[in-house]
Amino acid sequence: MTAQPRPTGPRNPDGRSGAWAVIRAVAGKDLRVAGRTRDTLLATAFFAGLVLMVLGLALSGSVRTPDQGAALAAGAIWTALALAAAVGAQRAFAQEQEAGALEQLLLYPGPHGALYLGKLLGVLPPLLLVAAFTVPAGLILFGAAEAATAAGRAVPWAALALTTVLGILGFAAGTTFYGSVTVSLRAREALLPALAFPILVPAVIATVKATALLLTDGWSAEVGTWLTFLAAFDLGTVILATLLFPFAAES
Amino acid sequence: MKRDLTTTLLGGATLVTLLIAVGLGLSAPLDINQGSLVRLMFVHVPSAWLSYLAYGGTGLFGLLYLIRRQRRWDRLAMASAEIGLLFTVVTIVGGMLWAKPTWGTYWVWDARLTTTALSIVVYGGYLLIRSLIDDPDRRARVSAVVGIVGTLYVPVNYMAVEWWRGVHQTQTLKLLDGIRWDAAPVYLPTLFISLGAFTLLYALLLRVRGVMAAREEAREERELMNELGAAQPRAEVARG
Numbered sequence A: 001m002t003a004q005p006r007p008t009g010p011r012n013p014d015g016r017s018g019a020w021a022v023i024r025a026v027a028g029k030d031l032r033v034a035g036r037t038r039d040t041l042l043a044t045a046f047f048a049g050l051v052l053m054v055l056g057l058a059l060s061g062s063v064r065t066p067d068q069g070a071a072l073a074a075g076a077i078w079t080a081l082a083l084a085a086a087v088g089a090q091r092a093f094a095q096e097q098e099a100g101a102l103e104q105l106l107l108y109p110g111p112h113g114a115l116y117l118g119k120l121l122g123v124l125p126p127l128l129l130v131a132a133f134t135v136p137a138g139l140i141l142f143g144a145a146e147a148a149t150a151a152g153r154a155v156p157w158a159a160l161a162l163t164t165v166l167g168i169l170g171f172a173a174g175t176t177f178y179g180s181v182t183v184s185l186r187a188r189e190a191l192l193p194a195l196a197f198p199i200l201v202p203a204v205i206a207t208v209k210a211t212a213l214l215l216t217d218g219w220s221a222e223v224g225t226w227l228t229f230l231a232a233f234d235l236g237t238v239i240l241a242t243l244l245f246p247f248a249a250e251s
Numbered sequence B: 001m002k003r004d005l006t007t008t009l010l011g012g013a014t015l016v017t018l019l020i021a022v023g024l025g026l027s028a029p030l031d032i033n034q035g036s037l038v039r040l041m042f043v044h045v046p047s048a049w050l051s052y053l054a055y056g057g058t059g060l061f062g063l064l065y066l067i068r069r070q071r072r073w074d075r076l077a078m079a080s081a082e083i084g085l086l087f088t089v090v091t092i093v094g095g096m097l098w099a100k101p102t103w104g105t106y107w108v109w110d111a112r113l114t115t116t117a118l119s120i121v122v123y124g125g126y127l128l129i130r131s132l133i134d135d136p137d138r139r140a141r142v143s144a145v146v147g148i149v150g151t152l153y154v155p156v157n158y159m160a161v162e163w164w165r166g167v168h169q170t171q172t173l174k175l176l177d178g179i180r181w182d183a184a185p186v187y188l189p190t191l192f193i194s195l196g197a198f199t200l201l202y203a204l205l206l207r208v209r210g211v212m213a214a215r216e217e218a219r220e221e222r223e224l225m226n227e228l229g230a231a232q233p234r235a236e237v238a239r240g
Helices: A016-037 A039-062 A066-098 A102-107 A112-141 A144-150 A157-182 A188-217 A221-249 B005-027 B036-068 B071-103 B111-132 B136-150 B153-163 B185-231
Strands: none
Touching: A016 A039, A016 A112, A039 A066, A039 A112, A066 A102, A066 A112, A066 A144, A066 A157, A066 A188, A102 A112, A112 A144, A112 A157, A112 A221, A144 A188, A157 A188, A157 A221, A157 B136, A188 A221, A188 B111, A188 B136, A188 B153, A221 B136, B005 B036, B005 B185, B036 B071, B036 B111, B036 B136, B036 B153, B036 B185, B071 B111, B071 B136, B071 B185, B111 B136, B111 B153
8 A cells, every 4th residue: 555646746835736736635545545445444334333233232122212212323323433433544644654655745745734634535535435324224223213204204314414424524533633643653553542532522422412313303403503513623623633733743 | 959949939828828728618607508518619619720720731831842842841741731630530539529418429421520531531641642652852742732632621621511501510600701600709719719729739739740850851861871871872762
């Protein structure tokens, strides 16, 4: 897995076009690697499915009411996705490190913050793909989709999709950033979740609450509040991480 | 060894204000509902304030390190994180002792309590990552970044009682949307003196721990130089 950026790199290293070119080149390269080898995607999807299954085996027997089912489904789905995000984002910098390409990537002209954004954009699509299968699978496994249709309500797929996109963006932004911090440390696999999850907890709470509310009552003002909070969290994390990344990556 | 007058004076001032706070706290009138339990407020609130102050300090000193690149800011950031962790534990223990008689249980998964417990993981992780990097400059840089992000915890924890309505009461001294005091006015001066005493305590502990860290670092450097002086002329620092 090599990390050679496209030969047509940024033409103007100082300007905005330079930053965009870096973002596009890094994200494009990562997506091409992900599309060709699919190992990260498969590992992440397998992991998310496994977590769902384990939680389903452990907890589904305790579901008594549809509300409980919705709460359990929301909790299980987002636990699986948070763990999967850590596994996926880990690879973003680890694969560069293993190929010995991280230093070249950092020497590449253009702002370092753009490198983080490029990596984030490279991590996002595979994670969204995993989420696109984890969310419906979780709803079916925990009987939350049936409960909604039995109560005469349609499952609010559009709102669920919005929650998923915002949630995954927050998870990916946090874990990718900590992935860059831990990449050259001993025991990085163990450290990344330990460092990233406490910071991600507000996002986990917001996604779980929004999903559970959507499943039980459909769209409401309260869901809107949670999603606004989530969007603010995403924006704050991306901005802070982009500003701090140059210090974390500098070698 | 040179006499350190600042530390002595700071220590004296901390001791005096702490004693005044204890005296005032023990002579404060009993609460109509909680009786003597209200006195826990003069320990619980200031220790939580101290932990906020210390976590804020870790972020601030980390930022100063990234700007100035002087090792002493890194030492202060580390000292501040340790103090913050210690006083978070004090806050949680004090809160648990207060919760048992008033809420009927030591622990609830309330948003304020959960986020407070999380800060132990956030700053435990901060100290863990410090222990895993051997190169001092790299350690200072990476931990400064982790410390700055960790500071996000302070506003989340402060607002947790507003955002997620749980068991924990909202702030007694409202600071946002106009300052307001929601308890009997008689408790206000005692709480403020106690807050002042804990602020002084933070400054004292930070100074003492900072001096200790500086001496540890000087000793390590001396030992390294002695070892290297015998073997190699050039120092090669192990990368972590």
